[in-house]
Amino acid sequence: MNTFLLLLQDFGLAAIPAVGFAMIFNVPKTALKYCALAGAIGHSLRFSLYKIGPVPIEWATLIAAAVVSMIGVYWAQKWRAHPKVFTVAAMIPMIPGVYAFTALLALVEIERKGFTPELLRTAVDNGLRAFFIISALAVGLALPGLLIYRRRPVV
Amino acid sequence: MVTTPDINCPETHQRDVTNLCARVGGMLLQHSAECALVESITRRLGLALGMDGVEMALMANGFTLSTFRRGRCDTTVRRNQDRGINMHVVTEVQRTMLLAEEGKLDAAGVSARLDAITPFRYPRWLVSVMVGLSCAAFARLGLLARDAEADAATYLITFLASAVAMQVRQYLASLHFNPLVNFAAAAFIATSIAAQGVIHGWVDSPKVAMSACVLLFVPGFPLINAMSDMVKGYINTGISRGVMAVLLLLACCTGIVLAMTVWDAWTWL
Structure with missing residues (x-):
């Protein structure tokens, strides 16, 4: 598939979980479209960095989360709401859910079938990847606060 | 007061x-x-x-x-x-x-x-439909990242399984069940529905449907909150939120493994 079309598809698809999960978090109605946009920007930026570009997925996640967080700070000041109202829902498409579940299910399998190096490798590989991606998301989100708004609140 | x-x-x-x-x-x-x-x-x-x-x-x-x-x-x-x-x-x-x-x-x-603040909530059916769509989108996103394709039935069954599971999750939450019990039960239902597609051969990518339909249970907000708390120096609350999130994931695993045992559909690993 054409790279541009692929990216466009990723952009559009990532907006759906951002809105769906924003509704679980009861984000106010007026903020939903911002969640959708931020989710799409974040996920498609990460996609272009690690899939089309050469960046490892963890670093791509960190960059994408930091960019979304910067946008979130701008919206937060405009709408008088905490940036996390917009940004956490936008992170949801990037959450490594499949890695986390695979790691835990591999542990359950070790218990059920007995130890094999393959199962342990699956558990450790997936678990570490999930941990590092989630850390990258949280650190990326905190980056404006760590670098720019060091001793003053964003809103 | x-x-x-x-x-x-x-x-x-x-x-x-x-x-x-x-x-x-x-x-x-x-x-x-x-x-x-x-x-x-x-x-x-x-x-x-x-x-x-x-x-x-x-x-x-x-x-x-x-x-x-x-x-x-x-x-x-x-x-x-x-x-x-x-x-x-x-x-x-x-x-x-x-x-x-x-x-x-x-x-x-x-x-x-x-x-005057009354907690606002979206209608349950709307949340379920949107979450169903979200999980179908997750399935597609996962395939895009691996340059793979799947048939329409895969997305359809993912949508159905996760929408029903979300409805159950919201219903059980309204009855004030412990979230761990709630997540295990709802994950069992989601995996059971997806397993039907696998057993009857309706879908051509069973692993995708089985794994995407439970993504609505990933406690994304608690996980990010836990890490944010710890980054900002609140180690105590960060640890307890993180442990709660991992427990929720484990509860879901119980539901998934139980469903896979009942239906004898081991497509995850």
Whole structure:
């Protein structure tokens, strides 16, 4: 598939979980479209960095989360709401859910079938990847606060 | 509960402000705001309403709060009961604090505005449909990243399984079941529905359907909150939120493994 079309598809698809999960978090109605946009920007930026570009997925996640967080700070000041109202829902498409579940299910399998190096490798590989991606998301989100708004609140 | 502050009685005023701060802190913690935000909003509200200082110690299921004014100190301890994530409440509380900071609200005004906040919730059916669509989108996103394709039935069964599971999850939550029990039961149902597609051979990518339909159970908000808390120095609450998130994931695993055993459909690993 054409790279541009692929990216466009990723952009559009990532907006759906951002809105769906924003509704679980009861984000106010007026903020939903911002969640959708931020989710799409974040996920498609990460996609272009690690899939089309050469960046490892963890670093791509960190960059994408930091960019979304910067946008979130701008919206937060405009709408008088905490940036996390917009940004956490936008992170949801990037959450490594499949890695986390695979790691835990591999542990359950070790218990059920007995130890094999393959199962342990699956558990450790997936678990570490999930941990590092989630850390990258949280650190990326905190980056404006760590670098720019060091001793003053964003809103 | 909170009366108009009596200028002639500073103790009454301080007690009222302490109660207001405790109420604000409690509301924020109950609706899953991160600790740095809870502490900053509570402190700023207290300072805006004339206190010399506000200090707060946060724990996983409660907090201690003190206000200082002219050498007098009021301390209160409150329990924190989780009421689920609600960004609407967090936004409204923050706006109340900002109005107080701008001098547009006094203690009585803040109290009245807090009374008026009723947690907003989206209609259950709408959330279920949107979450169903979200999981179908997750399935597609996962395939895009691996340059793979799947048939329409895969997306359809993912949508169906996760929408039904979300409806069950919301129903069980409304009956005040423990979230761990709730997640295990709903994950069992999601995997069972997806397993039908695998057993009857309706889908050409069984692993995709099975793994995407349970993604609605990934506690993304608690996980990010846990890491954010720890990055910002609230190690205690960060650990307890993180452990809760991992427990929720494990509860889901129980449901998934049970369903795979019942239907004998081991497509995950």
